[in-house]
Amino acid sequence: MNLKSFGIITYIVLLGIILFFIPQVNASENSCINCHKTLTPFMEVQQQFNQIRIQHLERNVACSLECHEDRVRQLATANYQQWSESIHAVKGVTCDMCHGGNPTQATKENAHTGINKTVDPQSPVYYTNVPKTCGKCHPNELASFENSKHFQKLEDLKLAPTCTTCHAPHRFTVLNQEEFRNFCGNCHSVSKKVAPYDIPVQAEYLLGQVNKLKFNIDMSNQDIFWAKKNGTDVTEAQAHADNAVKTLGTLAVLWHEFNLTHFEDQVDTANMEINKAESIVKPTPSPTRTAAPKSPGFSSLIGIISFLAVVYLIKKNLRE
């Protein structure tokens, strides 16, 4: 490695470290965080409550922390804990950015100025106002969402999901493929009477297709890499693969239109690009060249066994 590239790498690493710490520094000057952090259930006095609860339980007295704690205070506690583990905490998206209030004020009364109760239709986190509140930082998702039937129904004050229905506050996680079927089925089911009923199955299938697309892109990039090493001109193949990557990048936002046909079309388009790339770097060999031996020879058996061993190892690693 020459001196110049060493310098560049050091610079990038330092920048990374600085960027990593900036949000934390800001967050620690934020009164919402400072105070709500101390509401953690593991404070001395709350640990005592916990002790009492355990003693009660030992004596078969059904009781929970709720006997001793006011409900809102508990929510404020739980919300801090969930938030502190979220990507929002890492990126310095503090409580006031969604709830309002004044984070430079130390007392609760002053800091809470302008914060309405969650159930107040004026609150920025009232369910119909949530898309706009999130949209300040996620404008593309909001724009897509505004095109959806979900948004229309939400505006009509009907039963429909808002951003936080799907992205649990305050962890703000993204549902995975397995969680989908149950989740969409909360509304899209015969018993809940929100048509179309096949949505949960379709949604699960489509997210599966997205995962497959990611896999195909990885594979084709590897094939392109090896073809290039072997002296093949990969310019065109790379262009097709890049198109697929570009489309993949738009899918998460597009998803929020909840137009599954349009979504599927885009996934198919990206898969077609991958097929084109593959047909260039891995043209189907002519039958004469690959004419299979009548029975698998010893070397192909060894080949199959080692392939299976590699697949097994990869799967095992993935599970760990």
Ligand code: HEC
């Ligand atoms: C000095 C402590 C303190 C500070 C500072 C503070 N809070 Fe609170 N907050 C609390 C407590 C305690 C509660 C529990 C309910 C109560 O007692 O009012 C609470 C409740 C809340 C609620 C729930 C309101 C409801 O009734 O639905 C929200 C939202 C909230 N805080 C946000 C914030 C934000 C945003 C900030 C910063 C701008 C902030 N808090 C600053 C102590 C504080």
Ligand code: HEC
């Ligand atoms: C990214 C936006 C966002 C951030 C950041 C955020 N909240 Fe919230 N918060 C919401 C939304 C949305 C709701 C309404 C939840 C719902 O619909 O159930 C809410 C609800 C609440 C409530 C009312 C009780 C409840 O669960 O409904 C409290 C208390 C609260 N938040 C405290 C906090 C505290 C404390 C922080 C910072 C540690 C924080 N929030 C950070 C979006 C946010």
Ligand code: HEC
């Ligand atoms: C002040 C800006 C801000 C607000 C307001 C905000 N977010 Fe975020 N959100 C971010 C940032 C920054 C990230 C980190 C990823 C990124 O850069 O896109 C993020 C990431 C996310 C992620 C991705 C999590 C993951 O695991 O990939 C989800 C989901 C999310 N936000 C949902 C919401 C929802 C729902 C709301 C409204 C209740 C909201 N956000 C409000 C700034 C914000």
Ligand code: HEC
């Ligand atoms: C009905 C459920 C649902 C609703 C409503 C919803 N989302 Fe999502 N959101 C998802 C799913 C599922 C994904 C992951 C999509 C994927 O991986 O292709 C996602 C992904 C995201 C991401 C991560 C994008 C990325 O690049 O990885 C953000 C940010 C986000 N949503 C914000 C929002 C905001 C803001 C709203 C409201 C305007 C919203 N979501 C409404 C289900 C929903």
Ligand code: HEC
């Ligand atoms: C809180 C209830 C609720 C949840 C949860 C919910 N939906 Fe919906 N959804 C609705 C309603 C209401 C409609 C509008 C139905 C109508 O047109 O009458 C709708 C419509 C749709 C449509 C449009 C259908 C059409 O005819 O164009 C799609 C697609 C959809 N939902 C997908 C999803 C997916 C995917 C999930 C899970 C991530 C989901 N929904 C979760 C309530 C919900």
